[in-house]
Amino acid sequence: MRRPSPLPPPPESERAAAKAPSGGAGPSTVRSERPVPVVREADLETAPVLPLVRPGERAVDERLIGDDASAKDAEGPSLRDVWRASRARRRALSAEVKRFTVRQRRRRRVWIGVGAAFLVMVLGTAGAAYSPLFAVERIDVVGTSQLDASAVGEALSGQIGTPLAMVDDSAVKAALVRFPLVESYTLEARPPHDLVVNIVERTPIGVLQTPAGFTVVDAAGVALSTTPDAPAGQPLLEITGGTDSAAFHAAGRVMRALPDAVRSQVTGVSASTPDDVTLTLGATGSRVMWGSADRSGEKAIVLGRLMEKSPPDRAKEYDVTSPEAGVVR
Structure with a gap:
């Protein structure tokens, strides 16, 4: 298959001369063909090329766009472009860090929660223990056989109304020194309001x-x-x-x-x-x-x-x- 030539066909006289034999002998038959009009490039008209413009936008001359792009390429990236690229890089890095440390952050949250709960429990217990909610209202004296338990309890009556956690050991000792039969003693707090004094008498x-x-x-x-x-x-x-x-x-x-x-x-x-x-x-x-x-x-x-x-x-x-x-x- 012969590809068509992009150029206009030659004149009829030239084609006939090209088909004639070189020796000139014998009769020649010339085939008559319809003349093909010659179209010159100067006679061709092209439609104008318009840029694609969205509704509400103003058309911009391509030459100006080309000039601006070349100017920007010559000047290099602007400060805004650098800032945007840096921010994108930081975001990507932060995402990677979060992805690789998710287990560590979860474990840290658990420990923080446990510590906070323990701290709240300790503070709540201490606050309740040192509050009037656990004040001494009754003193029980046990372990006496020769001593009068009621007399010992009367000597310790100054501790009535004191929170169990704040009972003054030195004041208790000073009160029991007046009883020579007391060899040793121990204090036992029984919440919410009882203080037990265990006395060991001298033999x-x-x-x-x-x-x-x-x-x-x-x-x-x-x-x-x-x-x-x-x-x-x-x-x-x-x-x-x-x-x-x-x-x-x-x-x-x-x-x-x-x-x-x-x-x-x-x-x-x-x-x-x-x-x-x-x-x-x-x-x-x-x-x-x-x-x-x-x-x-x-x-x-x-x-x-x-x-x-x-x-x-x-x-x-x-x-x-x-x-x-x-x-x-």
Whole structure:
């Protein structure tokens, strides 16, 4: 297939000359064809090219647009373009950071929530504890046998109305010092309004005869009371060196180790040294050779067994200085 030539066809005379034989011999037949009009480029008219304009916009000359674009290309990017590009870059970077740290941020929110809840709980508890909602309205004194519990409670009445968390230990101690029988104490708060005072009383071990009368003392030598007559149920102490001596402390350890059944029968305790503690039992005057305060628990058990076999009215002396071999005389 022959492609058409973009140029206008040659004149008829030229085409005929081109078809004629080169030698000129023989007759030639010339084919008659209809002449084709020649169209020159100058005779062609083209329609004007109009730019595409949207409604409400003004047409702009393409030459001006081209001039402006070339001017902008020559000047380079403007400050607004740089700012927009920087902002887009920051947004993209922020999005990537958020995507890769979502688990960490979730864990952080959880910990912040837990911490805030714990702080609110602590502040709420502290506020309630130190508020009048938990003020002392009743004081219970327990553990007393020789002391008057009502007298102790009256001495501590100054704590009524004080929040349980703000009870003054020094004020409680100052109030209980007036009771010599108090050896130790503990405070127990029972919300919402109860304060319990647990008292451990001193255990008297006997009485010492002094110029002022008969003084009841405990194992530490603390004077509990003084009366002109010997109190009933308390053995008479005959200790060389007084309450500060080693013999007195040994006698105190022995008396505290005795069971109640044996201790109630003791009417006298004597000691000149820490190694020769001697007890006197009942109206019969039976003696217990105790010796030192070492192994007092074992000696007390052996003495109890010996007294079961031979009561004090049948024996004159019990020797438990050696707990492995107790002797009854």
